[in-house]
Amino acid sequence: MSVTFPEGIRAAGVGAGIKEGGALDLSFVGFTDGMAHIGAAVFTQSGAAAAPVLVSRAHLDQTKGRLRGVLLSSGNANALTGDAGQQAAELMAAACAEHLGGEEHEYLVCSTGLIGIPFPADRIRPGVELIAEEMGTDPRAGERAAHAIRTTDTFAKQAEVAGIGFRVGGMAKGAAMIAPNMATMLCVLTTDATVSAERAQSALGWVVDQTFNRITIDGCTSTNDTVVLLASEVGAEPGPDFEERLLEVAAKLAYSIVSDAEGGSRVGRIRVVGGASVAEAELAARGVASSLLVKCSLLGGDPYWGRVLAEVGAALPGVDISSVSVSYQGVKVCEGGVESASRLSLADRRRLDHRMGEREIVVEIDLGQGQDTVEVLTSDIGHGYLEENRGTS
């Protein structure tokens, strides 16, 4: 399971000394032939976007989607670091051009980690030299690349699927500052399909909207969020299942991010059905998924539908609450806007009790208005989150 699963993709992960103690902290994903192929990217919408985001946006623009690869560092976000940070991000691209060939604007750069701390730019050149030596096309190389982008992630997040005549691979990192409209997350998706730059960019935008833009851990939007797609153009032009397979890989990675939420122990799948429109269903799902009280209920394994409806009402001031029902784990606890749990059969009550102990909790909210459905993934909020984040982290 790796970014190197598709043909024509190579990767590396090395310890460049950005983190303490020699941990893996510099990662590269590019093409086996060392040349420029198709690239697309989606970035944070923050007005405080980090230097690597500014540099990568400009490079993607300049090359119109033909890239040699992406260099990713972890341990320091190079965000809110002023002119020195901007120079460090440019140096990352320049070091790639120097040691891996081509022009600096043919490389994207990403960083994740602490905000506002001067970036140790002197670690970059030696790190990229190591990458040039260690680059490989085997699963092990992809795995090291996935490890080298971790911050407080407890495991490396990878996924791969095969389509008709092409493959898709991917890696991501997440953990906290995860919110609607991306996250403190980095993700690289790879494929050997031959797609145009336009198709790559539009497929990526479509996929991100339905996956990384529909997860929330703490409602905080990051300065560094970036999702990159690299296509090696080794295979043929794929059919419409290309977008579907890309979605599948991105959805797996997004799920991994939420399941590895800082200090979290549960995944909440907030599914709104019966919406009069996607927009309405999405507002309701986001409202419930972002609620600190709902997250506390997930922590406690408590099917407290009252808080869910309170959030639906807050998100949709014009809602007809008397047509809304709520199920936890497939068991209806609220119908017509009032509680119905007291009318459950003993078997259903036992099933609910038992299933509220599971790691994934499905909360289904039926607005009773129409046919539109939206799902947003969330995590519980645990004591570990508070401890992890009370100091600078």
Added chain:
Amino acid sequence: MSVTFPEGIRAAGVGAGIKEGGALDLSFVGFTDGMAHIGAAVFTQSGAAAAPVLVSRAHLDQTKGRLRGVLLSSGNANALTGDAGQQAAELMAAACAEHLGGEEHEYLVCSTGLIGIPFPADRIRPGVELIAEEMGTDPRAGERAAHAIRTTDTFAKQAEVAGIGFRVGGMAKGAAMIAPNMATMLCVLTTDATVSAERAQSALGWVVDQTFNRITIDGCTSTNDTVVLLASEVGAEPGPDFEERLLEVAAKLAYSIVSDAEGGSRVGRIRVVGGASVAEAELAARGVASSLLVKCSLLGGDPYWGRVLAEVGAALPGVDISSVSVSYQGVKVCEGGVESASRLSLADRRRLDHRMGEREIVVEIDLGQGQDTVEVLTSDIGHGYLEENRGTS
């Protein structure tokens, strides 16, 4: 300090048996002569507004702002309780008319407590009988009324100030589900000034916008929020200091609510200055005040400006981050969008360390764009909040 501070106001707080163990749980504020005088109110904008909110809105409409008083219960929010809940809220007003005179539409009703639990309507009539017996104009009566609206509040919230020829008093309850646009909060403000219903309503709207609508504890909007103003018309028509004094009392009560946040230990005063407009300053202040990561920093007493700027950037995608500076407790830790704490004098560093241990933390964000200022109050988020809310509460 009490709702009974102004002339012509009487109040009571009794134990009606809605809560367990005889605790005070039913409260009344009205006029000493038992007649209808001026009343105004602001309600939650939630689409899942509770039955008492629906009933009170209709009554206020019908009377065009001439009321005999307000009955408030705690322990059960009578929210998401369907037709039975609606009947219970109507019964609250009917019991007032029966035992205290007048018509039922001359009374407002408020409830706070658990959501979605059938309301114990049979406790209302005997409770209102007790209120009729115990009603008084002394501070003790006002204090009992303030105690009887508490839920998880650790203290009764009261305030009073004297204006030129008039007095203003108030009581409130808060604790959690406190967010922009009101809160799980109830508040009754009283005055002996003679104001028209129009002036009362417009003054109340102006005051609520600047006080209760600018506090956030957990970002959750309640089903029951209500702020009521009663004016006994005993005194003369006040000058423009009436609105100022009303603001002063409401601001004190809003501060009390945040300082008594569930599981919280600190108040964060998020002050945005230098905004190009009030709207811009408000977006930034709300974004920072609502941030779970910023709340974790408050918990830890850590002046982590990076998270503050990340929230400013998320709230204002077009911001020029290089013109923004941040101070904690009056000590500048970020200037021009980058850290400046490393250039602090030893004395300033010591002052910052010392003052980060205080109960109130002032975070001042200068956007460097204009003259507009907005302040939003927030709390830290503590382990107690998670424990209080992991089960139904």
